[in-house]
Amino acid sequence: MKKTLFDKVWDSHVVKTIENGPQVLYIDKHLIHEVTSPQAFKELEVRGIPVFRPDHIVATADHNTPTIDQHLPVKDELSRKQLEQLSQNCKKHNITLYELGHKYNGIVHVMAPELGITQPGMTIVCGDSHTSTHGAFGTIAFGIGTSQVAQVFASQCLLLRKPKSLRVNVNGQLKKGVLPKDVILYIISQLGTNSGTGYFCEYAGDVFENMSMEGRMTVCNMSIEMGARGGMIAPDETTFEYIKGRPFAPKDAEFETKKAYWKSLRSDQDAQFDKEYHFSAEDIEPMLTYGTNPGMGIKISENIPVENNASFKKALDYMNFNAGDSLIDKPINYVFIGSCTNSRIEDFRVAANYIKGKQKAENVTAWLVPGSKQVEAQIIEEGLKDIFDDAGFELRQPGCSACLAMNDDKIPQNEYCVSTSNRNFEGRQGQGSRTILASPLMAAATAVEGKIIDITKHLN
């Protein structure tokens, strides 16, 4: 039987198959954070169950943390309690925690890959839907609910039905100004937000082969936005090079042994997928969303489509946009560069490269929020912070921040925000806020111009 990459990793983690039922899947790494774990810890306590494999768990504080003055006690009482609870739970159960201020602290999906915790062929779960990010390493990684967090605590396993397989191929040469974020926004705009439901996606083709690990993570991150539980890319030399030397990566001989295995992790030629799509790179342009789900996206050269459907109209009403309009020249007062989609060093390099020698527009409040302490340190080390400072930008401390606006980083009512995050749902960035998803390049350009521009006309 020809196997897909997904089959290979999945099948090697099946402990047992229940007749007429789900399979028992072994989980290699369980990542946790403060928001979706407390109720799971409580459940264990109530039932008197210990954590089965604490050394397979890594915790971080990210969703509900402030992005300024992290050295001070957290002001919001509920947030502080939630963070304290995480610390207590981890201590009690012997779980490694990178709490606020720790040099390894960061957004869970930025922190684990950069520490070398994420490795090809693993199964990784987290109580967060963007766990799909780790699929960039040829990993089966997906988000779970809190009841499942408790199940993994208790048994290091989950009961699951094997999803169907989907492959998205993109081949060709990307145009100037088109970033990995545009590629995934384009795919979702073409396929819709539920095309992947019930499937696990593999991304294949030379566009992904030529992408950096940061870019691959951006793509896999948003798999959930087309409904897929996860997305993965076959590991290759780019992957191995990225992992090598990271704090928790295998070393020396062990690395070589692992690498030999990792190389086998690719879909067999002629492996069958339940669904397959093909796109050409040349068709992709810088993308923007205009509505209230990530599938409502257009190319920068396109106008908002005209559709006669109540949900579509509701979305445009919320955004205060008109069908048929272009987004170019729309004044924008808020820009957010951050989130587990686009807060890695490469994203800040792209932004800095554009911003260098320019000034932030007066009307714009721009938040640059690194994905981790390590990214923050690198931004300073590479001199990018100086560029941001000179241009009038504010570099904040790491965390999820305005991606979900659980902390104080909220976009005010009715304001537009060009954001590098992954969700433009109603109120996602603060009650009544209006999100336009875009790449870090588009976000940087918006911040400088104070309005949306056609970036392709500004690149030489």
Place this chain on the structure above:
Amino acid sequence: MEKFTTLISHAVPLDIENIDTDQIIPARFLKATDRTGFGDNVFRDWRFTKEGDLNTSFPLNNPEYSGHILVAGDNFGCGSSREHAAWALADYGFKVVVSSFFADIFKGNALNNGILPIQVSEGFLRTLLDQIHQNPKLRLKVDLEPQTIGIEGSDEIAEFDIDPYKKTCLINGYDDIEYLLSLKDEIEAFEVQKNYL
């Protein structure tokens, strides 16, 4: 977990597509460390106006509608994996959600909390929504054993699919943890075989 076998109830129509879990329970209410009390804030930003007043045009606030069944538009529960969405719906009193399509993670979370997600055809969903709009006092009948949902006293009945394992769990009130714990020896043997420890 509570057992589920049959339910006869009025239903609340929510004729909106792509309802994401951020709408079901906005992020600012996720700071709690317990599972209880989320029902107060279910659909918070749709139930209340920006000024904090009750939005009377929202179906959940319409006194005509009541019951333990939510009938919602296509692709219900997409977005964030927050189980708080399922807790909020359960806490508010919903035991069944009907839609023509559910997002994966929400579906799993619902089942793990004793909420039955019932996927029906788009046509049948339309029928249900239209009929409830016309007559808010009609009742729906859900029968898990034969896997049917219908309008009480009419021949509008549809069958639905459910994973046989999950069906057994719901009918008996079992949850996955107990089962997984019973497999401990097999899991340990797997770890040894895979050289995990």
